[in-house]
Amino acid sequence: MSHITHDTFFAITRVQADYARCIDDDRLEEWPSFFLESCVYKITSAASHREGYEASVVFANSRGMLTDRITALREANIYERHAYRHILGMPSILPPILGEETRGVRTETPFMVARIMLDGTTDLFATGRYLDVWNIGSNEPKLAERLVVCDSSRFDTLLAIPL
Amino acid sequence: MSQPAEYALSPTQPPHWPGDGFTRIPYWAFQREDVYALEQTHIFQGPSWHYLCLEVDIPDAGDFHTTAVGDAPVVVTRDADGEIHAFENRCAHRGALICLDTKGKGRKDFACVYHAWTYDLKGKLTGVAFQKGIKGKGGMPPDFKIAEHGPRQLKIARLHGLVFGSFSADAPDFKSWLGPEIEPRIGRVLAGRKPVVLGRYTQVLPNNWKLYVENVKDSYHASILHLFFTTFELNRLSQKGAIVVDETGGHHISYSAIDRKTSSNGTGSAGGEYAQQNIRSDSKYRLQDPSLLQGFNEFGDDITLQILSVFPTFVLQQIQNCIAIRQVVPRAPDRTDLNWTILGFETDTPEQRLTRLKQANLVGPAGFISMEDGCVGGFVQRGVKAAPDESAVLQMGGSTAESSESRVTEASIRGFWKAWRAQTGI
Numbered sequence: 001m002s003h004i005t006h007d008t009f010f011a012i013t014r015v016q017a018d019y020a021r022c023i024d025d026d027r028l029e030e031w032p033s034f035f036l037e038s039c040v041y042k043i044t045s046a047a048s049h050r051e052g053y054e055a056s057v058v059f060a061n062s063r064g065m066l067t068d069r070i071t072a073l074r075e076a077n078i079y080e081r082h083a084y085r086h087i088l089g090m091p092s093i094l095p096p097i098l099g100e101e102t103r104g105v106r107t108e109t110p111f112m113v114a115r116i117m118l119d120g121t122t123d124l125f126a127t128g129r130y131l132d133v134w135n136i137g138s139n140e141p142k143l144a145e146r147l148v149v150c151d152s153s154r155f156d157t158l159l160a161i162p163l
Numbered sequence: 164m165s166q167p168a169e170y171a172l173s174p175t176q177p178p179h180w181p182g183d184g185f186t187r188i189p190y191w192a193f194q195r196e197d198v199y200a201l202e203q204t205h206i207f208q209g210p211s212w213h214y215l216c217l218e219v220d221i222p223d224a225g226d227f228h229t230t231a232v233g234d235a236p237v238v239v240t241r242d243a244d245g246e247i248h249a250f251e252n253r254c255a256h257r258g259a260l261i262c263l264d265t266k267g268k269g270r271k272d273f274a275c276v277y278h279a280w281t282y283d284l285k286g287k288l289t290g291v292a293f294q295k296g297i298k299g300k301g302g303m304p305p306d307f308k309i310a311e312h313g314p315r316q317l318k319i320a321r322l323h324g325l326v327f328g329s330f331s332a333d334a335p336d337f338k339s340w341l342g343p344e345i346e347p348r349i350g351r352v353l354a355g356r357k358p359v360v361l362g363r364y365t366q367v368l369p370n371n372w373k374l375y376v377e378n379v380k381d382s383y384h385a386s387i388l389h390l391f392f393t394t395f396e397l398n399r400l401s402q403k404g405a406i407v408v409d410e411t412g413g414h415h416i417s418y419s420a421i422d423r424k425t426s427s428n429g430t431g432s433a434g435g436e437y438a439q440q441n442i443r444s445d446s447k448y449r450l451q452d453p454s455l456l457q458g459f460n461e462f463g464d465d466i467t468l469q470i471l472s473v474f475p476t477f478v479l480q481q482i483q484n485c486i487a488i489r490q491v492v493p494r495a496p497d498r499t500d501l502n503w504t505i506l507g508f509e510t511d512t513p514e515q516r517l518t519r520l521k522q523a524n525l526v527g528p529a530g531f532i533s534m535e536d537g538c539v540g541g542f543v544q545r546g547v548k549a550a551p552d553e554s555a556v557l558q559m560g561g562s563t564a565e566s567s568e569s570r571v572t573e574a575s576i577r578g579f580w581k582a583w584r585a586q587t588g589i
Contacts, residue, residue: 043529048362054516055362055505055523064452065524071451076390078535154365154500155528158537 250286
């Protein structure tokens, strides 16, 4: 059985739902607040993850880099407007890694993300799993790390909005 | 127009190019199935060289790696003597894929799953199951000679850790074909050090492959479409730099260097020419974590950007310390796979490696710079859908496909079409 309390489990699932909702609602400016100041966020593929490749499609090791991604999206990058719809599965609680027990609670959560273009064209844009490390403080859980491991190595056109 | 605007397959009557040069590009070139088919036979199976993989993708005897040259699936192998071979991934029997894995190690041969016809690492047929029949009945006729059957093998060229291949026996010597300007600049990035693959992914583009290749060769758009470049002095048209186009027009280099005398180290705004043109790029955008753009002097020169292309579909990029290979694979007249390989080197320090990981945010499908290149081809593909007989206008910097000291030019794009017309005969 899991080593965490029910309260902690539900606190994590609530924050995961809020995270998805924040992105899907286009409240992207709130997205970095789900992370600790010193954090890791990567979007990679299952094949790359298996191979141990260090470089990923998106890499951030500070909350500032996450903020920059959103600013770039709003002010710099050119792309056709579109929206996401995240559907999340339940998180599985993973055992702690030997020697890293104090880093936080490790979870694996499957996701699917649909992409909806302005003209209504809807595609399954990505499926995969979130490999998270949660810092359980006195307030709500924060992400010390989120690896977005997409099942496919193929990305359609571009990846502008974070997953 | 003498040529009707229909999409009929017409191998005996290639479409008619408007005019003599490369300043008017008819949009049917991005749409027609017969053009796509001509490209496959004349370019992808013709006397061009096509990027297959890196030497480090197949380091040991028995290693293999699959890729595509145009529509043809290809297997690349390393044999026991350290030689590299490549053959079409097509069984000589009834055409099935011989190799179903994307890569692997320790192989002595490949057996097709369908009837177990077996091939060695060179792609030569070595075994046919039940060739002699069973108990004197059945089997292949006595005049069937194994040596006469097998998938097409590619000529191999190796340069600075890159492996190229060609289906055509008429492919010219690789280094001479690259010419004296291109090969040294590949060497500038890759020579004398062993690359490490840091990442691989594919961007699926909703447009013809040539629209992406044009974009790569287009130095005119860079600081207009891509805000990042301009504001942070990675690439501004008023920096030092140049375009180099080879004799055939098909290969190019676009590079720019920091002009130490005029650089404002990213603290000033672009000003000057940009403000006059009222172009979007002149903005006050600032990073919260500017460590993204910190780099190290990797090459001992001030060149912060070098985009190098080899006809038809290979790109080697250096954007500060972000080194990558881009392989363009056509899938349909309106769809293209763009395969990215992000590189580091064995000699990287941990700090240098982290620098590369951060700078990799500039490229790929989520790239701060490359993101726009992903969608702009689709904008063209959709914009021209009803206008096959209209043409793009490529007159920036003149009408020739020659090297230029100014990067405000479309010379390298014109060069691509010069080489394309020469190879396809259109």
